Amino acid sequence: MTIAQGIVINDSIVQAAASNNQTAVIRIVTIEREYVYGAAGIARELAARLGWKLWDRLLTKVVARFAHCEQSEVKRREERRDPLYYRLLKSFTLGSYEGNSSVCPVETLDADSIVRISKQVVEEAASGGDCVIVGRGSQHFLQDRDDTLRFFLCGSKKQKIQRLISEGQEETNAQVLVDTVDSERAAFIRNYFHADWPNRSLYHAMVNTDAGSETAIHVILSFLQGFDKGLGKLHSEAVQQQLVTKRVANP
Numbered sequence: 001m002t003i004a005q006g007i008v009i010n011d012s013i014v015q016a017a018a019s020n021n022q023t024a025v026i027r028i029v030t031i032e033r034e035y036v037y038g039a040a041g042i043a044r045e046l047a048a049r050l051g052w053k054l055w056d057r058l059l060t061k062v063v064a065r066f067a068h069c070e071q072s073e074v075k076r077r078e079e080r081r082d083p084l085y086y087r088l089l090k091s092f093t094l095g096s097y098e099g100n101s102s103v104c105p106v107e108t109l110d111a112d113s114i115v116r117i118s119k120q121v122v123e124e125a126a127s128g129g130d131c132v133i134v135g136r137g138s139q140h141f142l143q144d145r146d147d148t149l150r151f152f153l154c155g156s157k158k159q160k161i162q163r164l165i166s167e168g169q170e171e172t173n174a175q176v177l178v179d180t181v182d183s184e185r186a187a188f189i190r191n192y193f194h195a196d197w198p199n200r201s202l203y204h205a206m207v208n209t210d211a212g213s214e215t216a217i218h219v220i221l222s223f224l225q226g227f228d229k230g231l232g233k234l235h236s237e238a239v240q241q242q243l244v245t246k247r248v249a250n251p
Helices: 011-019 039-050 057-067 071-077 084-095 111-128 157-166 171-193 213-229 231-239
Strands: 002-004 007-009 028-033 053-055 131-134 148-154 205-208 245-247
Touching: 028 039, 039 053, 039 131, 039 213, 053 057, 053 111, 057 071, 057 111, 071 111, 111 131, 111 171, 148 213, 157 171, 205 213
Parallel strands: 028 131, 028 148, 053 131, 148 205
Antiparallel strands: 002 007, 002 245, 007 205
């Protein structure tokens, strides 16, 4: 790993791509994030500057259309596992239809169906290229594509809580919200992708947003410029000229 001001670069992914003589033009950026204030805005501004399509709320909208339900229902369930009571009820309901092929259970919207539909929508969006995709497992669905850069946005818990308080949240509620959302996303990734969250080896870089949204956008754009110039020049031209770096051993 290379650690710089506000960024951890995954050298192994970058160098592996270089050793494989990767020549694909980067046409997709995926952004996974902790419960970080401003992550949606960072993705929106990044897409605007690139002139690319943003798949964030739009992804939720399309999933809802495929699932024949309201967007609010998808938003309430996406990127989290179903509650234990719901999983038990689902298991009981499905089991009650065993042996009776003439009767089918009513189609329900649950985490399994949302993940299945999300995969379809994400892959379709990626096929069109020139897009920024936010979360929803996209970093896993597209991990084998060589035209994709994968980033993880993170931030200190203190900063997250302070930003929520500045928006009107009580301190206790802000702390619970930060802990709950991040733990739900971690459980979602473990359950559906059998991976840690965040899985550092999956991302080209992890960007700390404490320094501000503009800095995070600048870092991601620098990565894109580096890949445009050639993988061999990534650190020397696109990153090291703008960030003070030091080498550390891989964790």
